[in-house]
Amino acid sequence: MENILIIGAAGQIGSEITLELRKIYGDSHVFATDIKNAPADIRDGGPFQLLDVMDDKRLIHFVIRHKITQIYHFAAVLSGNAEKLPVQAWKINMDSLMNILEVAKLVEEIHKVFWPSSIAVFGESTPKTFAPQVTVMEPSTVYGISKLAGERWCEYYFKKFGVDVRSIRYPGLISYKTEPGGGTTDWAVEIYYDAVRKENYTCFLKEDTTLPMMFMPDAIKATINLMEVERSRLKLHSAYNIAGPSMCPKEVAKDIRRHIPNFKIQYEPDFRQEIAETWPESIDDSLARTNDDWKPEYDLTRITDIMLKEIREKINNSAQGK
Ligand code: SER
Numbered sequence: 345m346e347n348i349l350i351i352g353a354a355g356q357i358g359s360e361i362t363l364e365l366r367k368i369y370g371d372s373h374v375f376a377t378d379i380k381n382a383p384a385d386i387r388d389g390g391p392f393q394l395l396d397v398m399d400d401k402r403l404i405h406f407v408i409r410h411k412i413t414q415i416y417h418f419a420a421v422l423s424g425n426a427e428k429l430p431v432q433a434w435k436i437n438m439d440s441l442m443n444i445l446e447v448a449k450l451v452e453e454i455h456k457v458f459w460p461s462s463i464a465v466f467g468e469s470t471p472k473t474f475a476p477q478v479t480v481m482e483p484s485t486v487y488g489i490s491k492l493a494g495e496r497w498c499e500y501y502f503k504k505f506g507v508d509v510r511s512i513r514y515p516g517l518i519s520y521k522t523e524p525g526g527g528t529t530d531w532a533v534e535i536y537y538d539a540v541r542k543e544n545y546t547c548f549l550k551e552d553t554t555l556p557m558m559f560m561p562d563a564i565k566a567t568i569n570l571m572e573v574e575r576s577r578l579k580l581h582s583a584y585n586i587a588g589p590s591m592c593p594k595e596v597a598k599d600i601r602r603h604i605p606n607f608k609i610q611y612e613p614d615f616r617q618e619i620a621e622t623w624p625e626s627i628d629d630s631l632a633r634t635n636d637d638w639k640p641e642y643d644l645t646r647i648t649d650i651m652l653k654e655i656r657e658k659i660n661n662s663a664q665g666k
Contacts, residue, residue, distance in 0.1 A: 348365055348415070348416065349407065350376050350416050352397075353418075356521075357567075358378070362390075371389055372390055374391070376393075377397075379395070393406075397419050397440040400446070403447055407451050408451065412453070419436075423464050423528045424528055426487040444459065456510065458571055463514070464487050464491050468482065471624065474627065476585075491513075511583035512570060512584050513627070515558045516558070517557075520654040528549075531593060532591065539600045543608065548612065548616050549611070550613050554591065556588065558588030558589075579631055589644050589647070604652070
């Protein structure tokens, strides 16, 4: 019997993976938690509680009381926001991970942990295209440094204490359920919302800045597949590269015009341009593909079709008070 704790269940990834895991393990076995209130379907569809992962004493009580066997930890300060308050972001990103690793070490019943890494672990000295699994990594953002350090800590806890931590270096994630906040790849979600709302978007990156992206259903599938793989088949216990389609704002704008011919975009690069320029344009995920049969299903065209349709529906529903 598995009991799964989700930290950050109100966020972009946490809100979607909670619903997916409830389908697999049963609603009452997936405990959604966050420091803020979660969307209604998360709150009403199974257990939801306010929980601060920084509070290690409450965390361990929660884990014991609910007989937790797996933890997914999605709470983090993303790349853009972390640059505004570097020391605080470092503290939140690192201390929260350390609390989770310690609790997994102490509580024997916890036999698996998921923690997300990111393409932000790469830096200017990493090859720009098809960034390899093992390569030079000199991240220049607080977020990237915390993710790289986190990867090393995950592997350390696996080797020293046998904590089975699994991780993925997520590309920018595109989704319509819950919007991301404070990341460098947020433009790839904002652009669709603004296209539907006002047929116009002002992008904070330059038109030709290409970054690796992935549609949320592919990211969820990759995550759950990784968590289901037999431990003996895993090739590493830090974080796997995974790849979806790479795209730049100009390409996405062009694709949106298939549906909204009058869509306009202007470019006002801000501090996030500098961050984006240190990340690779594409990722080599051949190692992840040997774990299971995972490969991404969604290309830019499918992503655009679904994003525009779903966002339109969401905006119409909320206008009608649904
Ligand atoms: N999407 C994240 C960000 O932009 C990268 O992992 O911060």
